Amino acid sequence: MGTGRAGGVRTAEGVPVxxxxxxxxxxxxxxxxxxxxxxxxxxxxxxxxxxDYRFSLANERTFLAWLRTALxxxxxxxxxxxxxxxxxxxxxxxxxxxxxxxxxxCSLRAVNHWVxxxxxxxxxxxxxxxxxxxxxxxxVAVVAVAMVFVVLVGWEG
Amino acid sequence: MSEDTSADRxxxxxxxxxxxxxxxxxxxxxxxxLLAVKTALHSGPSPAALVACALCCALWLGFLLLTHRRIxxxxxxxxxxxxxxxHATAAALCTIALAACGAALVF
Numbered sequence: 070m071g072t073g074r075a076g077g078v079r080t081a082e083g084v085p086v087x088x089x090x091x092x093x094x095x096x097x098x099x100x101x102x103x104x105x106x107x108x109x110x111x112x113x114x115x116x117x118x119x120x121d122y123r124f125s126l127a128n129e130r131t132f133l134a135w136l137r138t139a140l141x142x143x144x145x146x147x148x149x150x151x152x153x154x155x156x157x158x159x160x161x162x163x164x165x166x167x168x169x170x171x172x173x174x175c176s177l178r179a180v181n182h183w184v185x186x187x188x189x190x191x192x193x194x195x196x197x198x199x200x201x202x203x204x205x206x207x208x209v210a211v212v213a214v215a216m217v218f219v220v221l222v223g224w225e226g
Numbered sequence: 227m228s229e230d231t232s233a234d235r236x237x238x239x240x241x242x243x244x245x246x247x248x249x250x251x252x253x254x255x256x257x258x259x260l261l262a263v264k265t266a267l268h269s270g271p272s273p274a275a276l277v278a279c280a281l282c283c284a285l286w287l288g289f290l291l292l293t294h295r296r297i298x299x300x301x302x303x304x305x306x307x308x309x310x311x312x313h314a315t316a317a318a319l320c321t322i323a324l325a326a327c328g329a330a331l332v333f
Binding site: 119127130134176 | 240241243247248250251254255257258261262264265268300306307308309311312314317318321322324325326328329331332333
């Protein structure tokens with residue numbers, strides 16, 4: 070375990086896993102492990118030591134902020150469906166479903182990131198890095214541009 | 227909260243901020259649920275629409291209950307216990323179920 074081979078794959082417990090190399094498979098494994106943790110409060114609590122409650126509350130607020138983002142995306146999905154009736158059916162439903170799906174992803178990610186942060190704090194590790202915020206910004210920007218385009222074109226046809 | 231005058235009171239008002247964050251989130255949920263109900267009843271009160279409507283209302287009530295329980299923990303305890311994963315998952319599942327409801331309605 071002390072060899073520190075670059076690219077060596079470990080589980081969340083720090084145990085090396087044989088036969089796993091690709092980073093996406095690692096992500097997958099840790100996601101599945103985290104899903105188990107979502108429903109198992111006692112397992113999270115066994116880990117490490119309890120951090121200052123203010124850190125936990127800050128983590129909770131971050132989680133809630135992401136949940137609000139998810140709810141806003143879902144509300145946006147309903148709004149596209151309701152307030153753009155002149156759009157063609159395909160565009161309207163497609164955009165609405167994309168926004169709803171983004172909302173689902175966002176809330177799944179919210180709870181997953183919350184669990185990861187909570188565990189990292191208990192173990193005194195660095196907080197997990199994430200490229201999700203950047204990804205979401207890009208998606209929102211693309212959808213916004215698509216909306217402008219669709220509204221312009223859709224009202225002609 | 228306001229009667230809490232102990233000397234080691236947290237100057238950052240963390241429990242209060244967290245309480246307000248739960249309130250904000252409930253408010254966002256309310257807006258989304260209202261939009262869902264509007265979508266459901268847009269094309270007349272058919273049985274399917276009424277079921278979807280009831281489901282959205284139930285999800286909203288569920289979220290309200292989660293908020294209420296969490297806020298009670300936050301305001302009564304001296305040092306609030308951290309959010310349990312089950313509580314967080316339940317809140318996220320409410321959101322996801324609302325989105326699933328929406329997907330069914332939009333189609």
